[in-house]
Amino acid sequence: MSAAAAQVLVVEDDPHLAAGVRENLRAEGYEVHAAADGEQALGWLRGNRCALIVLDVMLPGMDGFAVCRALREQGDTTPVLFLTARGDPADRVRGLEAGGDDYLAKPFHLQEFLLRVRAILRRWDWYRSVSATPATAVLTFGGNEVDFRAFRARTFNGEAQELTEKEAMILKVLAEHGGEIVSREDLLERVWGYDVFPSTRTVDNFILRLRKRFERDPANPRHFLTVWGVGYRFLKDGEA
Amino acid sequence: MKSTRVFQLTTLALVLVSVVQVGWWLIDQRSYTAQTVAASRAAYAEEAGAAQALLDAGVAPEQVQALLPKIAVAGGRAAVAAPVSAQLASEELTRHRQYAWEGAFFLLALGLCIAVIARALRAERRVLEEQDSFLALVSHQFKTPLASLQLSLETLALRTPPPPQARVLIDRMLADLARMELMVTQILESARLERGRVDFKSEPLKLASAVNRVVSQLEERARGAQVSITADIAPDLEVMSDPLALDVVVRNLLENALAALGPAGPGTIALSARALGGEVELEVRDSGVGFAAADGARLFEKFTRLHPVGSGASYGTGLGLFIVRRLMELAHGRVSAHSDGEGRGARFVLTWPAAGQPS
Numbered sequence: 001m002s003a004a005a006a007q008v009l010v011v012e013d014d015p016h017l018a019a020g021v022r023e024n025l026r027a028e029g030y031e032v033h034a035a036a037d038g039e040q041a042l043g044w045l046r047g048n049r050c051a052l053i054v055l056d057v058m059l060p061g062m063d064g065f066a067v068c069r070a071l072r073e074q075g076d077t078t079p080v081l082f083l084t085a086r087g088d089p090a091d092r093v094r095g096l097e098a099g100g101d102d103y104l105a106k107p108f109h110l111q112e113f114l115l116r117v118r119a120i121l122r123r124w125d126w127y128r129s130v131s132a133t134p135a136t137a138v139l140t141f142g143g144n145e146v147d148f149r150a151f152r153a154r155t156f157n158g159e160a161q162e163l164t165e166k167e168a169m170i171l172k173v174l175a176e177h178g179g180e181i182v183s184r185e186d187l188l189e190r191v192w193g194y195d196v197f198p199s200t201r202t203v204d205n206f207i208l209r210l211r212k213r214f215e216r217d218p219a220n221p222r223h224f225l226t227v228w229g230v231g232y233r234f235l236k237d238g239e240a
Numbered sequence: 241m242k243s244t245r246v247f248q249l250t251t252l253a254l255v256l257v258s259v260v261q262v263g264w265w266l267i268d269q270r271s272y273t274a275q276t277v278a279a280s281r282a283a284y285a286e287e288a289g290a291a292q293a294l295l296d297a298g299v300a301p302e303q304v305q306a307l308l309p310k311i312a313v314a315g316g317r318a319a320v321a322a323p324v325s326a327q328l329a330s331e332e333l334t335r336h337r338q339y340a341w342e343g344a345f346f347l348l349a350l351g352l353c354i355a356v357i358a359r360a361l362r363a364e365r366r367v368l369e370e371q372d373s374f375l376a377l378v379s380h381q382f383k384t385p386l387a388s389l390q391l392s393l394e395t396l397a398l399r400t401p402p403p404p405q406a407r408v409l410i411d412r413m414l415a416d417l418a419r420m421e422l423m424v425t426q427i428l429e430s431a432r433l434e435r436g437r438v439d440f441k442s443e444p445l446k447l448a449s450a451v452n453r454v455v456s457q458l459e460e461r462a463r464g465a466q467v468s469i470t471a472d473i474a475p476d477l478e479v480m481s482d483p484l485a486l487d488v489v490v491r492n493l494l495e496n497a498l499a500a501l502g503p504a505g506p507g508t509i510a511l512s513a514r515a516l517g518g519e520v521e522l523e524v525r526d527s528g529v530g531f532a533a534a535d536g537a538r539l540f541e542k543f544t545r546l547h548p549v550g551s552g553a554s555y556g557t558g559l560g561l562f563i564v565r566r567l568m569e570l571a572h573g574r575v576s577a578h579s580d581g582e583g584r585g586a587r588f589v590l591t592w593p594a595a596g597q598p599s
Contacts, residue, residue, distance in 0.1 A: 014384050014385075014388060015464070016385070016388035016392075016412050016415065016416060017384060017387055017388040017391065019412070020388060020391035020392055020395060020412070021391070023395065024391070024395055024399075027399060058380065083387075085379070085380040085383035085384055085387070086376075086380065106383045106384060106386070106387035107383060107386045107387035107389075107390040107391075108387065108390070108391075109390070109394065110390075110391055110394035110395060110398055111394070111398070
């Protein structure tokens with residue numbers, strides 16, 4: 001799917017802002033659908049799919065965070081870009097925890113908004129393209145089996161696990177560069193894009209989560225190895 | 241503000257210590273009285289014992305009686321005289337009553353002090369919370385039209401659209417500015433009304449002209465929101481009010497009705513008026529989100545927004561209806577809100593003194 005043909009759902013209750021966002025996305029070549037509240041958005045998404053949801057946080061009734069959580073609980077992994085009038089860091093973290101991909105505080109610059117939309121779509125295009133064939137959709141290592149398309153995994157002890165999009169993306173980036181060192185900055189850039197998170201420590205937290213899921217002894221990892229001061233290396237067959 | 245709070249808390253602590261002290265004083269006085277009375281009784285019992293010993297030793301009862309006047313001597317037996325026992329019991333009772341009255345009075349006074357301070361502290365906390373939520377609300381409410389304004393301007397700069405599209409963007413920007421101006425006006429109006437610095441004229445005004453003027457200002461927005469506004473007002477109905485205040489109350493009520501209709505989709509707002517004795521009544525009825533009957537009075541308090549931020553009343557500052565109530569008070573009129581419940585529409589009734597109407 002080319003970025004220019006991507007479908008975007010804009011969920012915004014302010015008619016002027018909604019119209020402005022819609023018109024600009026159309027001008028960039030996206031196919032745009034609109035919803036004025038969360039219920040309407042969830043209703044549309046039950047019968048349709050899109051490449052990105054631009055989601056206002058302060059919506060009538062159900063707020064944007066609740067809409068995003070509801071989507072994730074239904075197994076819908078469509079990327080979400082939050083728009084909000086509250087730009088404090090705590091709110092930003094809430095948005096990302098609710099399953100959002102990016103967060104933009106109102107008022108925002110048009111060019112920055114368009115850049116972020118492009119960045120999210122590019123990341124997901126890449127992810128989908130590298131998980132497209134049966135060979136690349138499934139990764140097996142150390143008795144674990146990860147299905148990148150379904151965001152599900154079965155671990156070495158037979159446990160079924162649901163992966164978040166970020167966990168799946170990090171695993172994909174590492175697996176793509178199996179055996180090579182991938183820096184934290186590279187992982188940030190590939191998975192989150194620029195300046196969404198303030199520090200590379202976030203990457204470390206995600207690696208810890210992956211170790212807990214897939215390593216027999218997370219304290220002595222054999223697959224997700226730390227290269228001190230640089231980043232991480234993934235070994236499919238485990239460290240000897 | 242902080243030093244007042246420290247003063248209030250210190251006073252509260254002192255009053256609480258005083259309560260404990262008064263309680264302790266009561267217990268102490270009661271036990272002291274009991275001890276004193278018991279000691280007196282023991283002393284009289286001792287005197288009675290001595291009198292009995294004298295009688296037994298053969299001293300004449302008259303001599304014993306003269307020596308110990310508080311002891312009654314009869315039939316060779318000595319005992320504490322009945323009036324003396326009665327006086328002791330009465331003194332004890334009087335003391336106890338005195339403690340009960342004084343103690344109750346002090347405790348009541350201290351209790352009142354605690355209630356007054358606690359009330360002041362609660363009121364202060366509420367004001368602080370309201371101010372916090374008001375600031376958050378105002379900043380949110382300003383950021384949305386500001387974001388829209390910035391988006392329109394940047395669209396014009398980035399894309400240089402053809403004139404018809406540019407016109408749409410310009411109209412949108414003007415509307416955003418009008419929204420922000422309304423917010424600023426409401427915030428200033430409410431601040432002015434709070435401080436009572438209002439130059440309020442009272443003159444006969446045609447209600448229909450004011451309503452038609454405000455309705456025409458909001459008609460386009462109502463059409464966009466699929467809301468139909470109808471007004472049925474006799475052209476000769478006149479009310480006594482300030483011309484500016486009359487426009488503001490009608491506009492605020494219509495803004496409120498439009499906001500209440502937001503999430504409900506298409507709807508209606510109906511305005512009707514009638515003369516009632518020496519008064520004129522204007523009814524604004526909408527088919528919007530309504531409210532629970534118990535919230536009717538709370539609607540007119542400052543910063544009250546019954547629906548959470550971002551819900552239907554997305555343009556509201558929580559000041560519109562507060563302003564309506566204050567302006568109606570200044571016009572010697574009144575306003576009331578009625579609804580059959582959430583989702584069942586609302587009815588606002590404004591009542592002014594009539595101008596030139598026979599009462």
